[in-house]
Amino acid sequence: MRSDRNARAPLALKIAAAAGLAFLHLPILLIFVYAFTTEDKSYQWPPPGFTIKWLGVTWNRPDVWEALWLSVRVAAIATLIAMVLGTLCAAAVSRWKFFGRETISLLVILPIALPGIITGIALRSAFNLADIPFSFWTIVLGHATFCIVVVYNNAVARFRRTSGSLIEASMDLGADGFQTFRYVILPNIGTALLAGGMLAFALSFDEVIVTTFTAGQQATLPIWMLEELVRPRQRPVTNVVAMVVVLVTFLPILAAYYLTRDGDQIAGHGK
């Protein structure tokens, strides 16, 4: 919906919108500044001096690397599982009408719609009851569950945009189901799947609430950061890690945006 072509936005509106956007972005930018401060005992503003030494210190902290590596592994596997399950479900829901279709859509969204603490504690007590020890795999189980919806949303949006007659045309020209999937369906939904996968990766990489409940002794990067927030050791190191996390998750989001740009929105804004 566009207003009249010649209308310019009222000044008050422009200021309010700009202020809103600034409110969203300034705090994160602040962290970048704090990553280079020389002060390491408090959050003093303005920073007394600037240095890049904390980058080196962080680089040499083994616990940071361990946490980072665990986060990457968890995110990678959870994303893979989510991509398979999410795509299967999206294909079924967008192509056929069947009994219980709406219920399934609701079911897929539930892990993300309900507060993380509910998912977390439910999984934890279920694992306890079933006597499953907390490990890498329990973390992955939790993550994959709420990552499904991110891939699902992107896949469904793209399936809906893909004309059904393409599949008929392919079959008309001699291709059976598998060939049609390989030569027509996959190329058309590929970028949407990729975008969904990237968002799922970012989501898993960042997740902390469900993870605290499903992890054993392991610490993913967000758990590491939570520890630092509650019991700070070297504040500037936390700042550097925070800055790196922002930069690292910036890229998949941007990529996902470019992959799904023409037409539909990046679905999945229900964290």
Added chain:
Amino acid sequence: MQTAVLFSRVSRHFGSVRAVDDVDLDVAEGEFFAMLGPSGSGKTTCLRLIAGFEQPTAGHIEIFGQTAEGVPPYRRNVNTVFQDYALFPHLSVIDNVAYGLMIRGRGKRERLQEAEAALELVRLPGYGDRRPNQLSGGQRQRVALARALVNKPKVLLLDEPLGALDLKLREQMQEELKVLQRSLGITFIFVTHDQGEALSMADRVAVFNDGRIMQVGTPQDIYQRPRSRFVADFVGASNVLPPEFTGSGKWASLRPEAVRLVSSGGHRARVVSRNYLGGQTRLSLEAGGQRLNMLTASGETLPADGAEVLIDWQPSDLHLMEDSQ
């Protein structure tokens, strides 16, 4: 001459909806066959039954003598030009056209050559490297045609092929399709709701209504000798006259162009309105309590609105219809 497509008491029901109801059809090899009817009349469903996208609930379908029901579309040597063209957006034009050949396992150089030849056939030489979204509607339609024809199908199906084109383009394509079909000798079956299109292109026309075929015949047959009110109404703007008016106990159809203004004899009528159509003018008349339309060349002096006139026609132009529906 072999029968290209045979329907024997074919029905397709969707629950209680009878999309196709006990239809018999016989399309001869090398024919340009039209399936004409309003929306929901079953003509598109019949087309899809031939292509293999639908399966009959009852009855028997044969394509060139071989049983077709139960056979998936990818095993039928039949190709379709879709209403929305259904070009693959992720492939270039040449790859679109060569798709069927690629699936059948033809070598790359061979299939690109044949695809290029097909593009020349539809008068789009050298368009191979473009993408579908860079083409106009008319161009996309030609690509869809080429993509279907390159596989040398036994039957070519066209689903409302000219609907999205503007008038000039449509008339041009009608010409081209007819010439193409003659030169290739392939059986064409096309679906349309535009009776003018059916009459001008087809060798034979089947008129559909409500899941059934009302009449099959040459365009002249259908137009001059409609067997039912529906056909008379649907094909051309006919005057449909009740038995009381004709005095024959049967309904009759009278084409507007068969009615003339006369100076003596004939029937009395009053001019209700006039519509200027360019080359002709349509006069809406009221005669004996019955509404009648007539067409006359625009150049003549025309009676004013409300004038009393005399009209007449050749007895043979008043076609009595057997069916009263």
Added chain:
Amino acid sequence: MSAPQAAILPGRGGAAGTVADVFWRNPKVLLALLLIPPLLWLGIIYLGSLFALLAQSFFSIDEFSGMVKYELTLKTYGELLNPANLDIIARTVLMAAAVTVAAAVVAFPVAYYAARYARGRWKALFYLGIMLPLWSSYLVKVYAWKLILAKEGILNWIFEKLHLTWLLEAYLSAPLIGGNSLSVSYTGTFLVFLYVWLPFMILPVQAALERVPGNLVEASADLGATPAQTFRTVLLPLAMPGVVAGSIFTFSLTLGDYIIPQIVGSSRLFIGQAVYAHQGTAGNIPLAAAFTVVPVVIMGFYLWGAKRLGAFNAL
């Protein structure tokens, strides 16, 4: 190679060909195969755990042994009605409401501008400008505010520079919303919640406003309405479903959060923290489970009320 002469061709054969034919003949088989893996996963892992949790809320904990007694009772729910627990629930609900209202107010201009006035490059910029904070790390965002609200941090520094420290101290000495410093007050918690959930409010409102056909605004002007009247009578009501959708996010997310109040806030508990505390060392899973049911029930009523008011009609 000559073109195939037969009207019906043989299939591809082989395993793939046969399976493809089966799928074509019985699409329901394909549908089942597509649905079974995800449904098994979600059904067993997710729904299963949820029901287990719900079941736990109907058990109780034995005060003396600290063990869970596996017999059905409503005693645990009864404990929720203790004044202390009711406090927790009320505190959380009030905070959620405050955050929701504030988010709606702050989000509206941004969404309005993005939907109505942003074109081309600016539109993409706005979109990214909302998406990036939405998807960037939750913890980093909370951490950023810890930095901002710290006594030695930038917010206090700004107040000092503007010679408004007295204003800040007066504010902090106010009951309920004040505290020793911003970072241990409800105001601090409120600010962080607002910051973190803001994108969740902007997006649905923007989507709702974008769905308003441009010619409605023109029609309104054509019929004599001033821009302000058009806003009040046409755009605002049509944007309401978006606001409601956004409010569902902000309300629900606040109800269940336990990290933000822990890091920026007073020591008084919110629902999320209560759940965390009870299931932790105390091992009182039934009470923790009962607490988790509260936000679900509240959101259930909220959604039902919103539906009754027709908020979902436009969606």
